[in-house]
Each structure stands twice: as structure tokens, then as C-alpha cells.
Amino acid sequence: MNYALQWSIVGAIAAAVGAMAGCSAVPQAASTKAARAANANGGRIAQQGYGIRAAFRLCTMPDCPVVTRKTIDTEVAKPDSGNAAVSPAVSAASSGGDPPTSRPAVEPDNPPPKESIVRLTVFFRFGDAGLTRTARAALDDLLENTAIAARIVVTGRTDAIGPSQVNQTLARSRALAVSAYLRERRPDPATRIEVESAGACCYVTSNDKAPGRARNRRVEVAIYLDPEASL
Numbered sequence: 001m002n003y004a005l006q007w008s009i010v011g012a013i014a015a016a017v018g019a020m021a022g023c024s025a026v027p028q029a030a031s032t033k034a035a036r037a038a039n040a041n042g043g044r045i046a047q048q049g050y051g052i053r054a055a056f057r058l059c060t061m062p063d064c065p066v067v068t069r070k071t072i073d074t075e076v077a078k079p080d081s082g083n084a085a086v087s088p089a090v091s092a093a094s095s096g097g098d099p100p101t102s103r104p105a106v107e108p109d110n111p112p113p114k115e116s117i118v119r120l121t122v123f124f125r126f127g128d129a130g131l132t133r134t135a136r137a138a139l140d141d142l143l144e145n146t147a148i149a150a151r152i153v154v155t156g157r158t159d160a161i162g163p164s165q166v167n168q169t170l171a172r173s174r175a176l177a178v179s180a181y182l183r184e185r186r187p188d189p190a191t192r193i194e195v196e197s198a199g200a201c202c203y204v205t206s207n208d209k210a211p212g213r214a215r216n217r218r219v220e221v222a223i224y225l226d227p228e229a230s231l
Contacts, residue, residue: 043185074115118145120225121169122178123214129173129182142221143186153222154179156197159213167199178219 039136045058120142131139146152156175158167174197179193205212 035115116223116225116227120221120223121218122221124174124217124219125212126159126217127170129170129177131177135178136181139181139221140185142223143182145223145225146182146186148226149191149223150226150229151191152182152193153224154182154193154195155220156195156221157202157216157218157220158199159216160200160203160207161213164200168197169199171199172197174217174219178221182226 048056073103119137122131122138124130124135125132154175156173157169157177158171158174160167162170175195175197182193203212203216204218205215207213207216
């Protein structure tokens with residue numbers, strides 16, 4: 001490339017840069033003159049529209065746009081009936097205030113009393129459904145609770161010795177013996193007595209030795225006390 005061509009290119013570039021500088025200077029000068037004219041007439045330059053393509057124009061009050069504060073809708077539409085006001089916690093959070101504080105569920109002033117259960121276990125001789133003197137004494141101590149019972153459940157059990165059907169019958173006979181004694185000692189219990197039985201089932205310990213079998217030959221009494229009743 002010869003020197004003449006190089007200087008021609010450099011000259012063309014310089015001319016283009018100068019033209020661009022001139023173009024950018026004209027609007028700036030025009031804007032400055034427009035602003036001075038607006039101030040002299042008591043007006044101002046206001047933005048018209050939004051975004052990078054927004055235009056500007058000269059205006060005088062009261063035709064100029066007025067700056068307004070941001071507002072937040074404080075009502076939420078219900079699906080079927082008008083509008084309902086938002087709770088103060090939501091309004092505060094929406095308006096930039098402190099966030100709402102998490103609060104635990106409010107406990108009732110008088111919570112319902114918890115259910116109380118009185119339990120007793122009485123034991124039986126091998127192959128027998130008769131109450132021993134010790135069993136009668138233990139049941140006598142339990143009688144006062146039957147007056148305030150919401151529910152009484154008597155369940156008979158056996159050990160693992162003998163056929164299952166025989167043990168099932170024996171378990172029920174033991175439960176019926178306890179139920180009958182309670183009714184005999186207190187003919188008017190607060191509630192009916194539920195009788196259940198399970199022979200070859202629900203052992204409290206192993207049946208391999210005599211002491212363990214003796215613990216399994218039993219009747220379990222559960223008295224569910226009425227929380228609103230009193231002796």
C-alpha cells in the first residue's frame with residue numbers, strides 16, 4: 001500500500017470522527033438552550049413515557065407531570081364477597097416495616113383434662129378361675145374408682161400350658177369372675193364393664209418356668225376415670 005492511499009484512509013477516519021463529535025454536540029447544545037428557555041419562562045423539561053426510548057418535552061405548571069409516592073394496595077379481594085382489609089402484620093411487611101413476628105398457637109384458658117387410667121392385675125392358680133383372698137383384697141381397694149369411671153375394661157389371660165381353646169375359655173372365665181365380683185361389691189358402677197379375653201396370647205414373661213407361668217395367669221383391670229367426675 002502506498003503512502004498516498006494510507007493518508008487518504010487516515011483522512012477519511014478523521015473526518016468521520018469529527019462528524020460524530022459534531023452530531024453529539026448539537027443536541028447537547030440544543031438541550032442546554034431549551035433548558036435555559038424553560039427556566040426563563042417558569043417551566044421545566046419533563047420526561048414523557050418510560051424506558052430508554054422515553055421522550056422529553058418542555059412544560060409549564062400545572063401541565064407538568066407531578067411526582068407521586070408509591071402506593072400499596074391494602075385490600076385483598078375475597079372470592080365471593082367484596083374486599084377485606086389486610087391484617088396489620090401483612091400491611092407492615094408490604095410497606096417496608098418490620099417483618100411479622102411468628103407467634104405460637106394460643107393455648108385455651110381451660111384445656112381439657114387428660115384421661116387418667118387406674119390399672120390393676122390379679123393372679124390365679126393353675127387351671128382355676130376362682131379369686132384368691134389376695135385378689136379380692138386388691139379389687140376392694142379399687143372399688144372407689146369405679147364410682148367415677150368413664151369406662152372399665154377387664155381382660156383375662158392364661159399361661160401357655162394346655163390346648164388353646166381350653167385356655168381361651170379359662171381366660172374368659174377369669175375375666176367374668178372379676179367382673180362379677182366388682183358388680184357384687186358395687187352394684188351400681190358408673191358405667192358398664194367390658195369383658196375381654198385372650199388365652200394363648202400376650203404373655204408378660206416366658207412360660208418356660210413355673211414363676212413365669214404364674215405371672216401369665218392373670219386378669220388385667222383398666223379403669224378409665226371420668227375427668228369431670230369426683231369422688
